[in-house]
Amino acid sequence: MKKYAFGVDIGGTTVKIGLFETNGQLVEKWEIPTRKEDNGSQILPDIAASLAGKLSGRGISKDEVEGIGIDVPGPILQDEIVNKCVNLGWGVLNVAAEVKKLTGIDEVKVANDANAAALGEMWKGGGESHKNVVMVTLGTGVGGGIILNGKILPGNFGAAGEIGHMTMNLDEDQACGCGKKGHLEQYASATGIARRAKEVLAASDKPSKLREIENPDAKAVFDAAKEGDELALEIVDFVGRTLGLALATISCVVDPEVYVIGGGVSKAGEILTDAVKKYFVKYAFHASEGTEFALAELGNDAGMYGAVKMVIKD
Structure with missing residues (x-):
């Protein structure tokens, strides 16, 4: 070489x-x-x-x-x-x-x-030492990539790993950026988390630090949740449940060794991965329950x- x-x-x-x-x-x-x-x-x-x-x-x-x-x-x-x-x-x-x-x-x-x-990330980041990795990128949208036996799985039409466009809610009335409705990125992206915060605050009279912030974003939600804010914890639980269910479904198809979570939302750290893993274990086929979760390490590189x-x- x-x-x-x-x-x-x-x-x-x-x-x-x-x-x-x-x-x-x-x-x-x-x-x-x-x-x-x-x-x-x-x-x-x-x-x-x-x-x-x-x-x-x-x-x-x-x-x-x-x-x-x-x-x-x-x-x-x-x-x-x-x-x-x-x-x-x-x-x-x-x-x-x-x-x-x-x-x-x-x-x-x-x-x-x-x-x-x-x-x-499989080679030099959060998935190092593994050969079967699914990366989930939580940013403005939700992206993903699938690595099997150390190689990219692109799919026949180049669309493998587009996990942000998995349908999670058949009753959603608002459109995803792609034009269809009820997709994962409408709930687990930074945009989706901010939208959920707005909905939860409007539907409840409970006190919350989030009420002190005009248009709270995903970071504000996770920061408040880390301080024990009840409504923020409800939002984090919703995100964990939705993403955990999505990843449990993916495991029935590609069964990775590890999920590497990256993007801006991943900066929340363990409070995010713990919430996702809790529901992943609940919904996953028993053989996949031991799948690992890690945070991305390479950032923009x-x-x-x-x-x-x-x-x-x-």
Whole structure:
């Protein structure tokens, strides 16, 4: 195996790039702007130019580079083709073929950003030492990634791991961001938790620290719950029950060793994971009750680590 590899995490605002040694050591990381004008036509050329500049600056030949791993915020087919990426202005695009042409480096693999983050956490983060991992990302929405036997499970249409769009409530009358109703991210995301707080406060006369805050967000809910606030604890219990049920259902299909929970909401820590695990054990098939729960450790670098792992052989 050659000495170096690149991990590239393409986001809607910036592109995070890491130069790694193929033993897994991060040598350097940096960012460039994501130029989305003209349907994102400059994004890949900008990345290629940045990689070339870094190699030149460090005196590294491209012949010393094992490959380039890239993640993008969209569904990926065959480890190379993005099947539309609205956030970047792309339609169907063979990202791998384009990057090979621009860089002259033959080994290029592409993954969905959430899947890459899951692979990164399995390799160097909260799921380290495991090969079967499901990552749950609780942010503005709910994302996920599935790793089986150390490899990303993308699904036939690139939609495996989209756990935020599991239907949890058939009676929901408000639409999810995707247009359908009753999805997990309407209840377990930061947005969903804030919505639940508003509903609970309106339906009850109980005193609560949350009443002192205009439009309490997910962090306010968990902070109040840690102080024993009764209404906040009810909201946390609701989130734990909903997410615990969702993960128990997932375990009946992929049966991971560990669930790694990341995203902004995960900063709540053990009060969140304890609530989820309580209901997971209640609802899970008995053989899966021992599944572990861990918090993500790589933060915003998870996608970059997962991207490079796709081109680094064990």
